[in-house]
Every structure is written in structure tokens, then in C-alpha cells.
Amino acid sequence: MDNIFEKAKETAGFIKDRIKDIPQIAIILGSGLGPLADEIESKVEIDYKDIPNFPLTTVEGHAGKFVYGLLGNKKVLAMKGRFHHYEGYDVSQIVFPIRTFKVLGINNLIVTNASGGINKAFKPGDLMIIKDHISFFAPSPLRGRNINEFGLRFPDMSKAYSPDLVELCKKSAQKVGVDVKEGVYAFAQGPMYETPAEIRALGVLGADAVGMSTVPEVIAARHANINVLGISCVTNMAAGILDQPLCHEEVMRTAKEAENNFTRLVKQVISDWEV
Numbered sequence: 001m002d003n004i005f006e007k008a009k010e011t012a013g014f015i016k017d018r019i020k021d022i023p024q025i026a027i028i029l030g031s032g033l034g035p036l037a038d039e040i041e042s043k044v045e046i047d048y049k050d051i052p053n054f055p056l057t058t059v060e061g062h063a064g065k066f067v068y069g070l071l072g073n074k075k076v077l078a079m080k081g082r083f084h085h086y087e088g089y090d091v092s093q094i095v096f097p098i099r100t101f102k103v104l105g106i107n108n109l110i111v112t113n114a115s116g117g118i119n120k121a122f123k124p125g126d127l128m129i130i131k132d133h134i135s136f137f138a139p140s141p142l143r144g145r146n147i148n149e150f151g152l153r154f155p156d157m158s159k160a161y162s163p164d165l166v167e168l169c170k171k172s173a174q175k176v177g178v179d180v181k182e183g184v185y186a187f188a189q190g191p192m193y194e195t196p197a198e199i200r201a202l203g204v205l206g207a208d209a210v211g212m213s214t215v216p217e218v219i220a221a222r223h224a225n226i227n228v229l230g231i232s233c234v235t236n237m238a239a240g241i242l243d244q245p246l247c248h249e250e251v252m253r254t255a256k257e258a259e260n261n262f263t264r265l266v267k268q269v270i271s272d273w274e275v
């Protein structure tokens with residue numbers, strides 16, 4: 001993708017014409033967690049296929065549209081469906097929505113995903129606040145000429161997930177009575193699930209959960225100085241933790257079961273968030 005800043009301006013202009021406002025928070029909804037978008041009021045929906053410069057999603061369980069409107073008294077722009085590395089997109093395409101958010105004037109982002117639990121204290125259905133990530137095995141979305149309009153050549157990642165937002169999320173979770181875990185999310189390229197040896201290795205490295213998304217978006221968001229809160233739904237135990245094979249159906253089923261807690265938590269976070 002060339003001229004990313006110019007393209008993001010064109011795309012942001014298109015979205016702004018449709019929503020006629022500046023959203024306060026963007027939310028990326030992960031696997032099976034899309035129904036949160038149904039709770040948005042006074043909706044404006046924009047299909048990705050209608051948006052200039054936008055890629056299309058291909059994976060089952062991911063629609064491809066923006067839903068803009070009010071949620072928990074805030075103006076939110078939700079992404080129902082995101083772009084994954086395993087689908088064949090270039091990393092610059094995966095993070096293009098984040099760049100568009102920045103040009104739209106959005107400085108707050110909630111990222112959600114499904115993950116496999118590595119930490120043995122976790123169980124399927126748990127929600128984990130992401131405190132940090134490991135991204136050694138992925139090409140950086142910032143590779144190539146730095147786009148100075150977005151941020152620095154060598155951006156700091158030491159507080160990639162805002163500690164203030166981690167605290168806010170913990171308080172919001174208490175209010176709605178949802179038990180939340182905290183941990184480190186490791187990126188895996190997919191689409192195959194990991195091997196038990198890879199999971200043991202990731203555990204040694206300090207990962208609590210593993211998944212195939214989120215990290216590229218968070219890197220691009222932090223490059224552009226966007227505040228990030230990450231929440232992961234642990235949909236299964238990672239490979240080799242239990243003596244059973246992994247499958248996409250289990251991931252979708254658990255995400256569906258956790259949907260109610262997840263939705264209540266995110267709505268509470270949004271209404272508690274002082275933006």
C-alpha cells in the first residue's frame with residue numbers, strides 16, 4: 001500500500017460524511033463478539049465493501065462493517081470484522097482501519113479477541129484484560145518508511161496497554177460482577193492452531209494466552225499515540241494443555257457463551273470511561 005496517509009484521509013473523509021461526527025472510542029470486535037454492535041443505538045452502518053481503500057473480511061464469524069452510534073452514553077465506532085494476517089493481507093492493510101481512526105480524530109481504542117489459554121489458572125469463557133503482548137513472530141506493521149504524520153520511527157511500547165484503562169476495566173468488571181483475569185497475549189500467525197511445543201515455549205516466554213489478531217493493530221495504534229484497552233475471551237485451552245484437539249467450532253461456541261459477560265463489561269467500561 002502506497003501513500004497510506006493520503007489513503008487514510010480519503011477513507012476517513014468518506015466515513016465522516018456518513019457519520020457526521022467524531023467518535024470518542026473505536027472498538028474492534030473479535031470472533032463471535034460482534035453482537036455487541038447490536039446494542040449500539042441510533043446506528044449508522046457502513047459496509048466495508050462500500051468504503052474506499054478498505055479490504056474485505058473472509059473469515060466465518062466476522063461480518064465486515066462499521067457500526068457507529070451511542071453505547072453507554074458515548075459515541076462509538078465499532079468494527080464488526082477485522083483483517084487477519086492469515087487471510088493473506090499485508091500488515092499495512094491489517095492496520096489501515098487504525099490509521100483511519102487516527103485521521104478521523106479518534107484517540108481511544110478497545111480491542112477484543114478470542115484466544116487460547118496458556119495460563120493453567122484460566123478456563124474457557126474467562127475474560128482476560130491484556131496487560132502486554134509478545135509479537136516476535138509477526139512482521140511489524142511499522143516496517144518500511146516511517147509515516148511521520150502518524151508517529152515516531154522508533155515508538156515506545158512500554159505501556160502499550162494503558163495501565164489506567166486496565167484499572168478502569170477492573171473496576172468496571174467489579175461493578176457488573178464479571179470476574180476478569182489479567183495477562184500477556186502472544187501473537188501467532190495462524191491459521192493453524194499452535195503445537196503443544198509452541199505453547200510450552202510461549203508459556204516459558206511469559207504468555208498467558210495466544211491468538212491470531214490484535215497485536216498489529218495495537219502496534220499501529222500506539223505508534224499513533226492512541227490509548228488502548230485490550231480484552232481477550234479465552235475460548236479454549238491452548239494446544240497440549242488439555243488432551244483434546246482444538247477446533248474453530250469450540251472457539252465460536254465459547255465466545256457465544258461468554259457474550260453476555262463480555263457485552264456487559266464493555267458497556268460498563270465505556271460508560272465509566274471519561275473521554
Ligand code: HPA
Nearest residue numbers: 114115116210211212238
Ligand atoms: N490459538 C490461537 N488463536 C486462538 C486460539 C488458540 O488456541 N483460540 C482462539 N484463537
